[in-house]
Structure formats: C-alpha cells, structure tokens
Amino acid sequence: MSKKRRNSTTIFDIANEAGVSASTVSRVLNNSMPVDPAKRAAVLKAVQNLNFKPNLVAQELGRGRTMTIGILIPQSASIFYNTIINGIEQGLELTPYRSLVASSNYRLEEERKLLDLLVARRVDAIVTLWNQVDETYLLEIAKEIPLISIGRKLSGLEKQCLVVSNFQGAYQATRYLIERGHTRIAHITGALNVPDGMQRFEGYKQALRDAGLEPDPQLIVEGDFEEQSGLFGVGVLFTRGVRFTALFAGNDMMAMGARLGFYRHGMRVPDDISIVGYDDQPGSAYTIPPLTTVRQPLTEIGIAAAQAALNLIENQEPNLPVLNTELLIRESVATVVRNDFNYKVYSPS
Amino acid sequence: MSKKRRNSTTIFDIANEAGVSASTVSRVLNNSMPVDPAKRAAVLKAVQNLNFKPNLVAQELGRGRTMTIGILIPQSASIFYNTIINGIEQGLELTPYRSLVASSNYRLEEERKLLDLLVARRVDAIVTLWNQVDETYLLEIAKEIPLISIGRKLSGLEKQCLVVSNFQGAYQATRYLIERGHTRIAHITGALNVPDGMQRFEGYKQALRDAGLEPDPQLIVEGDFEEQSGLFGVGVLFTRGVRFTALFAGNDMMAMGARLGFYRHGMRVPDDISIVGYDDQPGSAYTIPPLTTVRQPLTEIGIAAAQAALNLIENQEPNLPVLNTELLIRESVATVVRNDFNYKVYSPS
DNA sequence: TGATGTTAAGAAAGCGGTTTCAAGTTATAA
DNA sequence: TTATAACTTGAAACCGCTTTCTTAACATCA
Structure with missing residues (x-):
C-alpha cells in the first residue's frame, strides 16, 4: 500500500554530475542569480544527461507558494462552466500561474470538501463558480486566501464578486419578443431555488409590466434548467389549453426541450x-431553426x-469589470402583426 | 513578487497546544499507529481550536506519493471528454486517489508541456485522452509512470490502451441505413488526419461493400468534426448535384451542421x-428530430x-475491458422502399 | 523475579527543493 | 599596492509533513 516511489534524480545528482553545489543548480534552473557561464553550461548539460525534471511538489513547499489558482465548479461536464475556465486559463496564460479545477457535480457536501482540498493544496487564490457553500464558511476562507466569486454575490465582498445580471438578460429577451409584436409570451423558468432562475423570472415579469402587460400565471411553468423540463413544460x-405565440425559456437546454415539444x-x-433561450450554449447556433438567445460573455x-x-x-484591488448580456438574434423568433383580439389558439395535438 | 505566505499553523503548533510531539499528531491525523486515547483527544481538540488544515503539498513530499491521477485531455470545453473524466472520477471515488486534469486545447506543444507538468507534479499515474504526442516520448514516460491511453493505441503498450472501435461503430451506423433500405448514403467524414475520422470512414466503406455497394466518391465530403463543416458538406x-437519401456524419456536431443545411x-x-451521427453528445436526443447516433460508452x-x-x-495487470459502441435509434432515419432505379433526386434549392 | 517481548511516543532524519548566510574571489577605488 | 565593495558560490537552515530509530514504560513468561 504505502510503497514510496523515491527514485527520481534530484538536484543533488545534478550538482554532483556538474561539479557544483545544489544551490547553484537551483539558481541556474530558476535564473534567480547570476552564475558563472561555464558552471551554468555544466549544469544544463547535466540536466540534459540525467533527464532531470524538478519536483514541483518540492518546489512548491520550498517556495511556500504553489503558483496555482484553484477553480471550483458545480459540474465538469458542462460547456458553460468550461468556457469560463477557458477564459480563466487565457487570463493566466502569460503569467507563471496555473489553474487547478475541482468539480462538485452539484453535491453540496462535495463542494465544501473540494474547497477544503484547494485550501489544503495551498492554492494562491480561489475562483468559485456559482457555488452554494454557506456564506460564512466562504467568507472565512476569503479571509485567508484571495477569493473571486463568479455568479454569486457575497455580502461584504462585493468587489470580489462578478455576477452578470440575469435580470437584465431576461428583460432584454422578453422585451425583444414584445417588440416583435408578441403579447402572449410563455415562460418556462429555470430552477427557482437558485438565484439565476429566479432573477430571470423577475426580468421576464418586469419586461411584461413595463410594456403594460400583466404576467399571466397560466403562461408560466416552473422548470429546472434541464431539457426534459422544457419538453414537459410545453x-x-x-x-x-392556454394561448401564446412565444416562449421565453430559462436557458437553451430547456428551449431545446420545448422546441422538441412543439415539434411533437x-x-x-x-x-x-x-x-x-438563454446562455447561447454551443450548438444553439445549429438548432432548427438557429436559436435566438441571450449570451453571457463567458x-x-x-x-x-x-x-x-x-x-x-x-x-x-480586484478591479472586476461590469459585464453585460447580449441578445443574439437568430431565427427562432417571428414578428407577429399585433392583434389583441385575435390570438391564435393552440391546443394539444 | 516572491512574497511567501508562511504563516499557516503547522503540525508543530498542534503538537505544542496538545502537549505531544509532532510525530504523534501525524499519527493521529493519519490513523497510522495506535495512540493513547487521551492524547488523541487532545490532538483532535487542538486541531479544532487552531482550525488546522494539513498542508497537502508537504504531505505529498513527505510521503513521496501524491495520490493523484493526472488526466490529459485535448479540450476542456467538451462534454465528450468531460464525460470520460466523470467516469474516471467515479472510478476513483472510493479510493484515496484524486484526479488532476490538464487540457491542451488541441495545441500539440502544449500537450507535451502539460505532460511534463504532470510528471513534474509527480502524479502517481497518467491517463491520456486522444493525445497526439510523439509516441516515443510517451513510451518514455510510460516507463517511469503508470500510463493509460484512451483513444490511441501505443505500440508495445497494447494492454494499457483502451480504444473503442470507430470502425465498428461506423459500420454499424452504415449497416443500419442500408437495412432501412438506403443505398445512396453520403458521408461527411471527420478530420481524416486523426485516426477516429479515418477509421469511421473505413467502417462506412466496408459496410457498403459488404452490402454489395461500391462507395461513391461523389457522396463523400471531408469534414473536420465541427458543425460548420457539416453545414458546408451538405x-x-x-x-x-448528386442524389442520396441518407447521410452518415462523422460525428453529431457535423450531423447538426448538416441538418441545418438540409433545413436551409x-x-x-x-x-x-x-x-x-456519431457520439451521442448531450443534446442529440433533443434535436429536431432526435438524432439516431452511435454511442460510445464514455x-x-x-x-x-x-x-x-x-x-x-x-x-x-491493467486489465482493460473491451468496450463496444451502441447504435441509438431515434427518429432521424426513415425506411425507404428500395427501388434501385428510381432514386429521388435532390438539387440545390 | 529476572529476562524478554511489545508498545507508545519523542527525537531526528528524510522528502527535494529554495533561500539565507558566510566565506572566498574578483573588481574598484584610493 | 592595499583597503573595500561587489559578486559568486557552497554550506546549512528551512518548508511542513512522514517515517524510521530509539528509548522508556509496560506486559508476558518461565
């Protein structure tokens, strides 16, 4: 069970081979101090010869910093989150920092454990994506480690939180439908126990009200962000037996589910x-028809x-920007000639 | 730049607080040896009081093992690869091992760098997914570190490679179309410079030949696995101006692109x-119509x-199983009454 | 009761690097 | 030419744990 694998060539082997001290080897490898060219060459040659790969773990311990940014995401098999991760990695590209991602797969206790794991790994900073951990616990951690929270506002830590307004995006989407002449606009909501779902729902309602339309409970179905619930919602x-000419779905997946429902x-x-829809997930540009949706600048x-x-x-200062949603107009919305007294009526099959 | 963060409470602080030696603290924390219940309790209390989190980096260095499986993937924002990662994590769940994933985003040099990074991090094993690194280099690494290669056969290391037959899957798909009466079956290939694309192409051709149909170059278009190329291929x-009643796409994304082409x-x-299609990517069950596709047991x-x-x-022994593809029959294939002399003719709008 | 075998637990030696410290060299200035 | 400053470089301490080594206390057996 506890077999060690203590074999790899170390900095001392290099030192030996090159006829210098270990310190010198370290200095050559890190370019941290000037070193006699001849010795430097010798070291480099020895590194070549012995195919030496410095032990990162030892480096991290020695330096007291891991040069790592920990990322906590709710789900790994999600392009949505991974696109953000890609962004983070882009932002890290020219720096000596690397990323380390941990995925909780939507399990709350797992989320907390992984957070602990990142702390134990001594990452230099943590970025959380839509996490659900108790706020106090998170604040506790934030005291010790630089923390950025995406998708969730942390009270007292506003400057370290980046939240793209769901309200605004939903408002935008609904408003657009209204402008295209729709007045009977259904909404399949996201999960209402998470802020995003609720906020989009609010945006939808507000847009209706601002246009003088009262949200009709009959047109609203609660979903859960999965395709299934879009299909079901339809x-x-x-x-x-309610009449409507347009649907605003809480995200693209539900939009796709709904779209299948209509097809059926x-x-x-x-x-x-x-x-x-909402999210502009990959593939949404290739649905039939290509889906008009709200894009977050992931x-x-x-x-x-x-x-x-x-x-x-x-x-x-963290210096987080304010980022906004964007409505991507594709082909899933038609203009209707507004006629308040003559709705089309759709009934099951 | 090089500020250290050397503050965290250590095992010695705990030892102090609990009035025992550091070794004892370690033994309590790891349950590695029997310890006097009173002392154990004292240690545990001290851990509580000082909110002690052992430094994983130090642990790893001390133990000489990281308890980590490194995973190298071509792209992080891909549900395909992430589903496999999920599987790996499932397989690790009940073990003390964790996973560490590195994504090359299809950049070859990056792939090699990341491989080095995993080695430098001293992961206990490496799993690569469809990697493209020079085989010799990989074999070199495999000598030092347990390595499993998914999606790519390594000569001399067959037992450590897991490849689900693309040939078989493509054959299956094509065969199915033939059985449903199609004889003019077009194929938009995957990227032909990667084995998967080529093998699926071969499977397609073989299925045709086995049915007495000669592959028609006019019906074959080279794609690159992206939606775009499916659309373009159509x-x-x-x-x-060629006639065909069915299309076998090298993957679902191209199938979606093609489907949009037909819609247009x-x-x-x-x-x-x-x-x-091929891959059964999430969402393929919700396309219009739901897509019949080949599933790999990711x-x-x-x-x-x-x-x-x-x-x-x-x-x-690695003991890798042989896994097979499965044809998921949904709604994108119709049966045609076979009539060799009366093909429908499709021409551009 | 004395000799021997077990055990618990502290001291100390790693693990493989980095970095401080001190010494030895060489360059600079007077 | 000599005192002093500026570098290079090796030795040693350190990072925070694990694990071996040792010792002391205790149990076992004849």
Whole structure:
C-alpha cells in the first residue's frame, strides 16, 4: 500500500554530475542569480544527461507558494462552466500561474470538501463558480486566501464578486419578443431555488409590466434548467389549453426541450411559435431553426476573474469589470402583426 | 513578487497546544499507529481550536506519493471528454486517489508541456485522452509512470490502451441505413488526419461493400468534426448535384451542421433525408428530430481507465475491458422502399 | 523475579527543493 | 599596492509533513 516511489534524480545528482553545489543548480534552473557561464553550461548539460525534471511538489513547499489558482465548479461536464475556465486559463496564460479545477457535480457536501482540498493544496487564490457553500464558511476562507466569486454575490465582498445580471438578460429577451409584436409570451423558468432562475423570472415579469402587460400565471411553468423540463413544460402549457405565440425559456437546454415539444405537436418554429433561450450554449447556433438567445460573455468573465485573482494576490484591488448580456438574434423568433383580439389558439395535438 | 505566505499553523503548533510531539499528531491525523486515547483527544481538540488544515503539498513530499491521477485531455470545453473524466472520477471515488486534469486545447506543444507538468507534479499515474504526442516520448514516460491511453493505441503498450472501435461503430451506423433500405448514403467524414475520422470512414466503406455497394466518391465530403463543416458538406453535396437519401456524419456536431443545411434547403428529416451521427453528445436526443447516433460508452471508458490505472499503480495487470459502441435509434432515419432505379433526386434549392 | 517481548511516543532524519548566510574571489577605488 | 565593495558560490537552515530509530514504560513468561 504505502510503497514510496523515491527514485527520481534530484538536484543533488545534478550538482554532483556538474561539479557544483545544489544551490547553484537551483539558481541556474530558476535564473534567480547570476552564475558563472561555464558552471551554468555544466549544469544544463547535466540536466540534459540525467533527464532531470524538478519536483514541483518540492518546489512548491520550498517556495511556500504553489503558483496555482484553484477553480471550483458545480459540474465538469458542462460547456458553460468550461468556457469560463477557458477564459480563466487565457487570463493566466502569460503569467507563471496555473489553474487547478475541482468539480462538485452539484453535491453540496462535495463542494465544501473540494474547497477544503484547494485550501489544503495551498492554492494562491480561489475562483468559485456559482457555488452554494454557506456564506460564512466562504467568507472565512476569503479571509485567508484571495477569493473571486463568479455568479454569486457575497455580502461584504462585493468587489470580489462578478455576477452578470440575469435580470437584465431576461428583460432584454422578453422585451425583444414584445417588440416583435408578441403579447402572449410563455415562460418556462429555470430552477427557482437558485438565484439565476429566479432573477430571470423577475426580468421576464418586469419586461411584461413595463410594456403594460400583466404576467399571466397560466403562461408560466416552473422548470429546472434541464431539457426534459422544457419538453414537459410545453406539455403543461398545452394541457392548460392556454394561448401564446412565444416562449421565453430559462436557458437553451430547456428551449431545446420545448422546441422538441412543439415539434411533437406539429408546430413550426418560428412560424407558429417563437422561442428565445438563454446562455447561447454551443450548438444553439445549429438548432432548427438557429436559436435566438441571450449570451453571457463567458470567456470575458473568465479572463476578468483571472485578472482579479492575480490582483488580489498582489494585494491590489480586484478591479472586476461590469459585464453585460447580449441578445443574439437568430431565427427562432417571428414578428407577429399585433392583434389583441385575435390570438391564435393552440391546443394539444 | 516572491512574497511567501508562511504563516499557516503547522503540525508543530498542534503538537505544542496538545502537549505531544509532532510525530504523534501525524499519527493521529493519519490513523497510522495506535495512540493513547487521551492524547488523541487532545490532538483532535487542538486541531479544532487552531482550525488546522494539513498542508497537502508537504504531505505529498513527505510521503513521496501524491495520490493523484493526472488526466490529459485535448479540450476542456467538451462534454465528450468531460464525460470520460466523470467516469474516471467515479472510478476513483472510493479510493484515496484524486484526479488532476490538464487540457491542451488541441495545441500539440502544449500537450507535451502539460505532460511534463504532470510528471513534474509527480502524479502517481497518467491517463491520456486522444493525445497526439510523439509516441516515443510517451513510451518514455510510460516507463517511469503508470500510463493509460484512451483513444490511441501505443505500440508495445497494447494492454494499457483502451480504444473503442470507430470502425465498428461506423459500420454499424452504415449497416443500419442500408437495412432501412438506403443505398445512396453520403458521408461527411471527420478530420481524416486523426485516426477516429479515418477509421469511421473505413467502417462506412466496408459496410457498403459488404452490402454489395461500391462507395461513391461523389457522396463523400471531408469534414473536420465541427458543425460548420457539416453545414458546408451538405452544400458541397448539393452543388455536386448528386442524389442520396441518407447521410452518415462523422460525428453529431457535423450531423447538426448538416441538418441545418438540409433545413436551409427546405428538406425534411427524416422524410426527405435520413441522418445518422456519431457520439451521442448531450443534446442529440433533443434535436429536431432526435438524432439516431452511435454511442460510445464514455462513462464506462472512464471507470475502466481509472481501475486500470490503479491496477498499474499496484503493479498488477491493467486489465482493460473491451468496450463496444451502441447504435441509438431515434427518429432521424426513415425506411425507404428500395427501388434501385428510381432514386429521388435532390438539387440545390 | 529476572529476562524478554511489545508498545507508545519523542527525537531526528528524510522528502527535494529554495533561500539565507558566510566565506572566498574578483573588481574598484584610493 | 592595499583597503573595500561587489559578486559568486557552497554550506546549512528551512518548508511542513512522514517515517524510521530509539528509548522508556509496560506486559508476558518461565
């Protein structure tokens, strides 16, 4: 069980081979101090000969810094989060820092454990994505380690939080449908126990009200961000026998589910029904028809988070920007000639 | 720049507080040896009081093992690879091992660098996914560190490689189309400079030949696994003015691109044209219509790889299973009444 | 009861680097 | 030419744990 693997050539072997001291080897390898060219060459040759790879673990311990930014995400098999991670890595590219990602797969206790793990690994900073850990615990950690929170506001730590307004995005989407002449706009919400779902829901309602339309409970179905619930939601709307010409889905996955629902009922998009999604997930540009949706600047978010984390490490202001959503207009929305007295009526099959 | 963060409470602080030696603290924390219950309690209390989190880096150095499996993937923002990673993590769940993933984003030099990084981090084993590094280099590494290669055969290391037959999957898909009465089956290939693309292409051709159909170059377009090339491929087929009733795409993304192409030309799927994809990526069950596709058992691949890596660490046979593809029949294929003299003819709008 | 075998627990030696410290060299200035 | 400053470089301490070595206390057996 506890076999050690203590064999690798060390800095001392190099020192031997090159006829210098270990300190010198270290200095050559790190370029941390001037070294006699001849010795430097000797060291480099020895490194070559013995195929020496410095032990990063030892380096980290010796230096007391790991040059690592820990990233905590809710789910690894998600392009959404991974796009942000890509952004973070882009932001780290020209620095000596690396990233270390941990995924909780939506399990709360796991999330906390992984957070502990990152701390135990002594990462130099932590970036969390839509985490759900108790705020007090997180604040505790933030006292010790530079922390950036994406997708979740932490009270007292506003400057270290980056949240793209869901409200605004949903408002934008709904507003757009209204402008295209839709007045009966259904909404399949995201999970309402997470802020994003709720905030998008609020944005939807506000846009309606601002246009003088009262949100109709009959047009609202609670979903959970999964395709399944989009499909199901359409079923619910149909069994309610309610009329609507457009649907705003809490995210693209549900939009796709809903779109399948319409397909099953023989309804054409956008001719018979318009759809707007949220997230612009990869593939949304290739749905039938290409989906109009709200895009969050994921890569930019990642880059900004990385920069902020670095700033924090250097004891500077995080300096997070305000980022906004963008409505990507594709082909899933049709303009309707507004006619308040003559809605089309859709009924199940 | 080189500010150290040498503050955290150590095992010695605990030892002090608890009135025991550091060794004892270690023994309590690791349950590695029996310790007097009173002292154990004292240690545990001290750990509580001082909110002690052992330094993982120091542990790793001290033990000479990191309890970490390094994973090298070509792209992080890909559900395909991440599903395998999930599998690996599942396979590691009940063990003391953790995973560390590194993504090269399809950059060859980066791939090699990351491999070096994993080695430098002294991971206990490495799992590579469809890597492209020079084989000799990889074999070199495999001599030092237990290595499992997924998606790529390494000569001389067959037992440590897990490759699900692309040939078989493609054969299966094509065969299915033939069985449903299709004889004019187009193929948009994957990137032909990677084995997967080529092997699927071969499987397609073989299935045709085995059915007495000669592959028609006019029906074949080279793609690159991206949606874009699927869309483009359909355009090419149309401008060729060639007739076909079915399309086998090298993967689901290209199938989606192609599907959009058909949509643009006003063709219905599957009524006018049948499609089969490859990979069963998430969302493929929710395309319009739901896509018939070839599934690779990704999670199982991951689990198997994890187990094999662990075996290797324990100096046992890797024991990788043979895993097969599965054809998921959904709704994108129609049966045609076979009529060799009366193909439908499709021409660009 | 004395000799021997077990055990618990502290001291100390790693692990493989980095960095401080001090000494030895060489360059600079007077 | 000599005193002094500026570098290079090796020795040694250190990072925070684990693990071996040793010793002291205690149990076992004849």
